[in-house]
Structure formats: C-alpha cells, structure tokens
Amino acid sequence: MDDLATVYEWAKTYDFSDEQIQYATILALKILDGDCKMDYDNYNLFMSVYEGIKDKKNTPFNLSVHKIIDLARAVDPIKASPVYKEMIGELRVMMMKDMKKPTMKAFKNLVWDRVSC
DSSP, rough: OOOOHHHHHHHSSSSOOOOHHHHHHHHHHHHHHOOOOHHHHHHHHHHHHHHHHSSSSOOHEEEEEEEHHHHSSSSEEEEOOHHHHHHHHHHHHHHHTTHHHHHHHHHHHHHHHHTTT
C-alpha cells in the first residue's frame, strides 16, 4: 500500500479490536498535540487510518472525542488549532492512562506491516 487513500480504505474495512480503535484515537490526539515523535509521512499515514476507523464502534464519549478532533484539525490535519491544543492534550492523557505499550506498538506494527504489502 503506497497511498493514503488505500490505507484509508483498508482501515474502513479491517476488523480492528476495541483496543486498536481506542489507540488509533489516542494516536490521533498525540499527533495533534505534538506529543508524537514520528515523521510527517507517518503522521499522515496514521491520521488516514484514524479517518478510516473513527466511525466504528462509537460510544457517546468517542463521538465527543471525534468531534473535538475534527474541530482541532479544521485548519491543519496534523496540528491542533491553538484553541483546542490544551483540550486535545488533556484527552490524550486521560485516554492513555490504561493503554499498555505492547498494545500501542502492536497497533503501529499492524499498520506498518499492512503498508509494506
């Protein structure tokens, strides 16, 4: 997979676990608040994955988070608007408290393995 549209389509159809969906959302928050240390291409890659899965298995909480992410991305797709930056950071910290590093690494590897196909 070499383009973001293909990654997006894969993400829309892939059967992600609830944890993977949660981490995709957390990763979007990390990218937006500048806490993520990946390169620009990976930012775009993982935001395309997020876009493909953000409507899956939503709860009222998730819907609120997705709306905030959408608002924060209105000007720049990988950098939060200043007015939302603090809220994005707080959401990220709150959502990450129960997320384990092996889960995070496994999600990233799943995406990277899929992209290298």
